[in-house]
Amino acid sequence: MTRYSRVAIILHWLMALMIIGNLAGGFLHDYVPREGGQRAFVMGLHVSFGLTIIALTLVRLGWRLANAPPPLPAYFTSGERLLAKAAHWAFYVAMLALPLSGWLMAERNERPLLYFFAVAVPKAGIGKPLAETFNEVHEILGWTMLALLAVHIIGIIKHLVMDRDNLLPRMGWGTPRA
Ligand code: HEM
Ligand code: HEM
Incomplete structure (x- = not known):
């Protein structure tokens, strides 16, 4: 069994953690109380991890294009191959478009856009009405x-339960089955 490269594995799990965290922070932000700046804190992390994801996706795409992934196991049907490919590329598109739509909607309010509460990040300069539209886009892309x-x-x-194959070890998780 050949694994993904170490760089691909680290980027996969680091970004999965950040994206799942951001999905949770985004969808649940209405339930975080405003008192004591709790919601501002959660959303401050949300935008900062989100902006980080834009940069990491570019690095990851570059790495992916330069380093072919290990070939899929031979028993994969052509349908499975197509589905895996489509889902993976859809992920790459979403990993760019979702945080970009977040950045494009930042002009909805007057507050500065801060990277980890410290560094001011320029906004897109597209005006409020368009920023409102990107709020809708951001929500749809979140779903x-x-x-x-x-x-x-x-x-x-x-694959784990029915095929009992080595998909997770390919992505660096666990020891491969013989
Ligand atoms: C939002 C979070 C996630 C994103 C965006 C994501 C994205 C991706 C992408 C794009 C690939 C294909 C890599 C490539 O060939 O370039 C991949 C592969 C993989 N992911 Fe995820 N993933 C996420 C979460 C997870 C989770 C939670 C698991 C485990 C339950 C997981 C397990 C795997 C495995 C095992 C592969 C390798 C599949 C193969 O061998 O072809 N991923 N993921
Ligand atoms: C991959 C990264 C990101 C994910 C997964 C994500 C996900 C989400 C989700 C699911 C929501 C809730 C949408 C709703 O139900 O209305 C949300 C809201 C929000 N996101 Fe993101 N987002 C990401 C990146 C960003 C970035 C980069 C920014 C800004 C620079 C941003 C700013 C916001 C803001 C301000 C809200 C609150 C919108 C409101 O007031 O209703 N997000 N995000």
Whole structure:
């Protein structure tokens, strides 16, 4: 069994953690109390991890294009190959478009956009009405990312339980089965 490269594995799990955290922070932010600046803190982390994800996605895409992933196991049907490919590339598109739409909507309010509460990040300068539209886009892309994640995890569970193959070890998790 060949694994993904170490760089691909580190980027995969680091970014999965950040994206799942951001999905949680985004969808649950209405439930975080405003008192004591709790919501501002959660959203401050949300935008900072989100901006980091833009940069990491560019690095990851560059790495992915320069380093082919290990070939899929031979028993994969052509349908499975197509599905895996489509889901993975849809993820790459969402990993760029979702945080970019977040950045584009930052002009909805007058507060400065701060990277980890410290460094001011320029806003897009597209005006409030368009920024409002990107708020809608951000929400739709958030649901899209959640749906992709569900398909991804269902696929992995299917391979783990039904095919009993080495998909997780390929991504650096656990020891491969013989
Ligand atoms: C939002 C979070 C996640 C994103 C954006 C994501 C994205 C991706 C992408 C783009 C690939 C394909 C890599 C490539 O060929 O370039 C991949 C592969 C993989 N992911 Fe995730 N992933 C996420 C969460 C997870 C979770 C939670 C698990 C474990 C339950 C997981 C397990 C895997 C495995 C095992 C592979 C390798 C599949 C193969 O061998 O082809 N991922 N992921
Ligand atoms: C991959 C990274 C990101 C993910 C997964 C993500 C996800 C989400 C989700 C699911 C929501 C809730 C949408 C709703 O139900 O209305 C949300 C809201 C929000 N996001 Fe993101 N986001 C990301 C990046 C960003 C970035 C980079 C920014 C800004 C620079 C940002 C700013 C916001 C703001 C301000 C809200 C609150 C919107 C409101 O007031 O309703 N997000 N995000």
